[in-house]
Amino acid sequence: VYTYTITDNDVVGFSGPGGVGDASSTSFWLKADALALSNGAAVTTWTDASGNGNDFTQGTAGNRPTYRTSGLGGMPSVEFDGSNDFLEDSDGTSYINGKAAFTLITVIQSDNNNTDRGFLDTENPEGGDDFLCARYDAGGAGGGGSQVMKFGINTTAGQTQYESAN
Numbered sequence: 001v002y003t004y005t006i007t008d009n010d011v012v013g014f015s016g017p018g019g020v021g022d023a024s025s026t027s028f029w030l031k032a033d034a035l036a037l038s039n040g041a042a043v044t045t046w047t048d049a050s051g052n053g054n055d056f057t058q059g060t061a062g063n064r065p066t067y068r069t070s071g072l073g074g075m076p077s078v079e080f081d082g083s084n085d086f087l088e089d090s091d092g093t094s095y096i097n098g099k100a101a102f103t104l105i106t107v108i109q110s111d112n113n114n115t116d117r118g119f120l121d122t123e124n125p126e127g128g129d130d131f132l133c134a135r136y137d138a139g140g141a142g143g144g145g146s147q148v149m150k151f152g153i154n155t156t157a158g159q160t161q162y163e164s165a166n
Contacts, residue, residue: 022051023050023051023052026050026052027050027052027054027095027096027102028048028050028052028054028056028089028095029048029049029050030046030048030049030056030078031049032067032071032075032076032077032078033075033076034047034049035047035067035076035078037067038067038069039067039068039069039070040066040067040068041066041067042061042064042065042066042067043058043064043065043066043067043078043087044057044058044059044064045057045058046078046087052095054089054091054092054095055089056087056088056089057087057088057089057090058085058086058087058088062084063084063085063086064085064087065078065079065080065081065085065086065087066078066079066081066085067079072107073107106134132152132153132154133150133151133152133153134149134150134151135149135150136148136149136150137149137150137163148163148164149163149164150162150163150164151163
């Protein structure tokens with residue numbers, strides 16, 4: 001017989017997404033519900049909720065995404081226009097380089113899938129799989145399908161790509 005005791009202690013408990021991880025194991029955490037913006041406001045800075053200060057910013061007004069108080073699933077969200085909106089952390093390599101592995105969790109809803117546009121791309125969102133990307137691929141490539149999801153990562157050890165079927 002085993003007995004497990006689970007204690008909810010908000011003072012010493014975990015602080016990462018869903019109660020998993022903390023500032024030492026979570027590089028960054030972008031929470032739309034932590035943004036103090038009005039519906040329709042441009043997102044200039046998306047503050048990192050991990051405690052590490054890895055904020056994502058956009059200095060060009062025309063390239064800023066839009067905050068929605070009731071977006072995907074009725075929850076606060078950040079809406080990118082699929083054309084030129086993006087946020088970046090210019091020193092992201094300082095906490096990504098050297099990692100043996102990482103986990104990325106995101107929720108995405110798109111109304112534009114007949115394109116080669118990236119929704120997560122670390123460098124060029126116009127069709128190239130640079131360092132880390134997740135994008136739609138209108139023509140498909142390795143999987144032989146069309147209108148597919150493509151995920152890729154380039155490292156010093158080489159390139160790995162995954163592609164969904166039709």
